[in-house]
Amino acid sequence: MQSLRANFLRQMRVPVKGASWRFSSAAPHPDMEEVTDRVLSVVKSFPKADPSKVTPSSHFEKDLGLDSLDTVEVVMAIEEEFALEISDGEADKIDSCTAAINYVSAHPMAK
DSSP states (O other): OOOHHHHHHHOOOOOOOOOOOTTTOOOOOOOOOOHHHHHHHHHTTTTTGGGGGGGGTBBBTTTTTOHHHHHHHHHHHHHHHHTTOOHHHHHOOOBBBHHHHHHHHHOTTTO
């Protein structure tokens, strides 16, 4: 009986009032360097972007020559890369690598 109880308690997670906690199986939030590398990788792999022009400060339209539809596709690829959903209002604000990096690094659900 005691081993059954011990096994049950190991599997059970009980939130403590006032404590902040996360599921132990959740992936940690990526740090700024990882977010930057992954965003740049997504943008570099976009067919219409010249990878040699992609930097953390690249503007999608001014520096990379992407139009609004291309920008939507890049934002969708970033959503997929980080397993998150970006609202239309927020997506409209993402017009550069800097904006994408800042958004993802601040998003609590980015993986």
